[in-house]
Amino acid sequence: MKRLVAAIALAMPVFVVTGAAQTTVRFTDITRESGVSFHHVNGASPDKHLVETMGSGGLFFDYDNDGWIDLFLVDGGSLADARVASQAKHRLYRNRGNGTFEDVTAKSGIRHRDYGMGACAGDYDNDGWIDLYVTNFGPNALYRNRGDGSFTDVTAFAHVGEPRWSASCAFADLDKDGDLDLFVVNYVDADRQKTPYCGNAKLAQRFYCHPLNYPSLPNTLYRNDGRGVFTDVSAASGIGAHRGNGLGVVVTDYDGDRWPDVFVANDSVANFLFRNTGKLRFVETALGAGVAVATDGKARAGMGVDAGDYDGDGREDVVVTNLDFETHSLFRNVGDGLFEYTTRTSGLGFATLPFVGFGVAFLDADNDMQLDIAIANGHIMDNAPVYRSGTTYAQRNLFFRNAGSKRFVEIGRNAGDGFALEKVSRGLVAGDIDNDGDLDLVVTNNGQSADVLRNDSVRGNSLLVRAAIGARVRVTAGGQTQVRDVRAGSSYLGQNDLRVHFGLGHAAMADRVEVTWPSERVEVLSTVAVNQIVTIHEGRGIVSRVPFVR
Numbered sequence: 001m002k003r004l005v006a007a008i009a010l011a012m013p014v015f016v017v018t019g020a021a022q023t024t025v026r027f028t029d030i031t032r033e034s035g036v037s038f039h040h041v042n043g044a045s046p047d048k049h050l051v052e053t054m055g056s057g058g059l060f061f062d063y064d065n066d067g068w069i070d071l072f073l074v075d076g077g078s079l080a081d082a083r084v085a086s087q088a089k090h091r092l093y094r095n096r097g098n099g100t101f102e103d104v105t106a107k108s109g110i111r112h113r114d115y116g117m118g119a120c121a122g123d124y125d126n127d128g129w130i131d132l133y134v135t136n137f138g139p140n141a142l143y144r145n146r147g148d149g150s151f152t153d154v155t156a157f158a159h160v161g162e163p164r165w166s167a168s169c170a171f172a173d174l175d176k177d178g179d180l181d182l183f184v185v186n187y188v189d190a191d192r193q194k195t196p197y198c199g200n201a202k203l204a205q206r207f208y209c210h211p212l213n214y215p216s217l218p219n220t221l222y223r224n225d226g227r228g229v230f231t232d233v234s235a236a237s238g239i240g241a242h243r244g245n246g247l248g249v250v251v252t253d254y255d256g257d258r259w260p261d262v263f264v265a266n267d268s269v270a271n272f273l274f275r276n277t278g279k280l281r282f283v284e285t286a287l288g289a290g291v292a293v294a295t296d297g298k299a300r301a302g303m304g305v306d307a308g309d310y311d312g313d314g315r316e317d318v319v320v321t322n323l324d325f326e327t328h329s330l331f332r333n334v335g336d337g338l339f340e341y342t343t344r345t346s347g348l349g350f351a352t353l354p355f356v357g358f359g360v361a362f363l364d365a366d367n368d369m370q371l372d373i374a375i376a377n378g379h380i381m382d383n384a385p386v387y388r389s390g391t392t393y394a395q396r397n398l399f400f401r402n403a404g405s406k407r408f409v410e411i412g413r414n415a416g417d418g419f420a421l422e423k424v425s426r427g428l429v430a431g432d433i434d435n436d437g438d439l440d441l442v443v444t445n446n447g448q449s450a451d452v453l454r455n456d457s458v459r460g461n462s463l464l465v466r467a468a469i470g471a472r473v474r475v476t477a478g479g480q481t482q483v484r485d486v487r488a489g490s491s492y493l494g495q496n497d498l499r500v501h502f503g504l505g506h507a508a509m510a511d512r513v514e515v516t517w518p519s520e521r522v523e524v525l526s527t528v529a530v531n532q533i534v535t536i537h538e539g540r541g542i543v544s545r546v547p548f549v550r
Contacts, residue, residue: 024458025365025372025401025411027418027441034452035100036071041088042447043078043115044382048208049195050188051079051137051165053380054247056444057118057493060431061130064149067533067546068095069431069497071442073450074134077115079192088112090134099434099454109150114138118427118493122171122180122469124158125228133182135166135493138192140184144228160230162220165190170489172251172260173470173518175223175280180469182222182230183239183489185246185264188214207387208380211267211301216243219264219272223280238282244269248305250490252316253472254289255337258520260470263291265302265320275337290339291318291331300326304428304492308362309333309483310371311406314474316485319348321357321375321492324391328352328360328375332406348373348400351410355395356380359428359492363439367460367503369480370402376443376492378424394422397443418453431497437462437531437548439501444494460505461530462548463513466498468538470518473500477530478507504530 040056043049058073071093078084092108093101115137121130129145139161143151155161165187171180188211196213199206218240222230234240239262248265255261259276263286266272270293273286286292293299301323307316315333322328327349331339343349352375359376366372377395384391399415400408412419418441427444434440434454441453465473471486484500504510510528517523517538525541528534535544 025399026416026456027453028416028456029418029421029451030099030454031449031452033100035102036093036450036452037103038073038091038450040076040445040447040450041078041084042076043080043084044447045078045080046206047080047195048198048206049079050190050208050211050214051115052076053208053446054167054187055117055426055446055493057116057135057168057427058429058442058444058450059119059121059495060429060442060497061121061132061495062498063092063130063132063145064094065129066097068097068435069433069499070095071101072119072121072132073444074116074119074493075112077112079115088116090116095433104149107150109152110143111153113141117166118168120169120171120489120495122488124171124180124182124224126179133160133169133171135169135184137165139163140166154228158228158230159232160222162186164217166220167247168249168489168493170249170251170262170487171469172488174221174260174276176259176518178519179224179226180488181224183249183251183262184220184222185249186217186219187211187247187267188245189217190214205383205386207383211245216245216269218243219246221280233280237280238284239274242272242284244272246272247303248320248490248492250305250307250318251487252307252485254316254333256315258516263305263307263318265305266299267303268299268301270299271302271320285337289337290341294329294343295341300329302329303358304360304376306360306362306490307485308371310362310373310402312370312480312482314481314483316483319360319362319373321360324354324356324379328357342406346406347408347410351400352398354391355398358426359443359494361428361430361491361496363430364501364503365399365439365455366457367438367462367505369478369482369503369505370404372402373400373408374398374428374430374441375400376425376428378426378446394424396420396422397425397428416456418451421451423448423451427492427494429491429494429496432464432499432501435533435546435549437464437550439497460503461507462504463502463510463528463530464499464533465502465513466533466535467500467515468517469498472516474512474514475502475504475510476512477504477510499533
């Protein structure tokens with residue numbers, strides 16, 4: 001093992017970036033004082049059901065419209081033990097606005113119904129309240145927000161109870177008709193009653209089976225028909241013709257034609273990039289676009305995914321987390337519908353080699369006007385050292401600081417006690433939990449407690465923009481223009497803060513804020529003050545300005 005790593009190290013480029021290691025990025029573990037006391041139930045059993053390794057997910061969403069993002073965490077369950085399964089419970093935590101959360105699950109009406117995986121949130125019925133969709137190993141569930149702090153299970157009425165093993169999901173107005181459609185990523189067809197035997201029977205060493213031991217599944221696309229009802233248009237849209245081992249999803253207009261496209265991270269088979277040709281018709285273009293496989297022509301074990309413009313050229317790039325000894329993948333959007341595989345040249349390659357990656361997010365942690373990358377890691381195998389010498393089940397998470405010139409430096413060991421934790425991490429979501437103008441993190445862990453990481457970085461000025469899902473926001477300040485998409489669903493089994501965040505460095509003013517709405521209407525605002533949360537409505541401009549709490 002040491003010889004292998006040494007040989008790879010000699011083959012990798014060496015980057016010397018002046019000042020990059022002297023970081024001001026710092027995340028503090030505030031889980032205990034935050035009031036978030038969630039412990040994921042994975043139901044790990046001698047039967048080695050694959051689902052036991054995959055959870056847990058979670059998301060940020062302001063369910064009560066009070067201006068403070070709340071937290072929803074998805075619990076798993078058990079396929080082997082009904083008693084253990086009964087202990088699983090999803091959790092809804094209300095943000096009190098003082099750095100702490102209150103568990104309001106009991107009065108929310110949200111109930112644990114099956115082995116939970118992930119979630120996404122969006123106002124599907126346009127009533128002004130954000131609704132919640134939960135994916136499961138089994139029928140998924142849609143909860144309609146009643147606007148009084150409670151939710152109603154409307155799965156049957158809405159016709160969105162996908163019965164197969166689903167992972168991530170995303171709400172998006174894919175046909176641009178004014179309401180949110182729903183894209184559901186499905187994983188593999190695993191038997192609920194039994195699982196194949198994988199391992200060494202003579203040595204009594206059983207492992208979780210590789211996903212290629214199971215049949216792949218197509219994804220599901222639900223068209224929002226209005227009146228609270230959806231129609232499964234997977235076959236008619238072209239989505240259903242493609243089978244994969246889907247885990248992560250992100251919606252982004254990668255080719256600039258103003259139609260939202262869908263990227264799906266597939267586990268051990270080629271990724272999908274569904275190009276939206278209009279009228280809910282999609283063409284799978286991943287291979288031609290350069291994002292299906294790595295440069296060696298081999299598929300990676302795609303888990304989590306996010307999109308963001310890390311090089312500042314106005315185009316959305318894509319990052320995908322993978323298995324150990326594969327490296328995570330970074331695809332740079334070079335225009336004309338094409339991507340360049342920049343894992344090695346960006347600095348992500350060698351640094352991610354020993355890790356099994358899941359949750360991932362582009363974020364500007366220190367408000368320096370450049371997108372960094374945070375990654376949650378943890379092995380699949382609970383007996384990982386037996387499976388592969390030198391590996392561990394629990395792993396540390398990674399933080400890649402954007403050093404400019406299209407390069408990153410991994411600084412996790414120097415990024416505060418929040419990144420010193422070593423757990424079996426899965427989900428990672430970013431959001432400003434304390435409304436102070438920087439992005440905090442929540443990391444979910446398989447079979448373990450979740451972690452709340454407060455961003456205590458030395459920060460510059462910033463701006464949070466609240467706009468409709470599907471809007472593309474461009475902010476120009478300090479001579480630079482940054483682009484963000486308002487999206488529901490990304491990372492791994494989760495969703496970030498729906499408010500888009502712009503680090504603005506030392507700029508005292510945003511010279512220009514441009515919003516391209518899903519309707520293709522473009523709205524331009526001038527000289528917007530920094531260090532505040534602005535809410536923008538189509539055709540009405542800024543309707544709310546709230547200063548940061550500092």
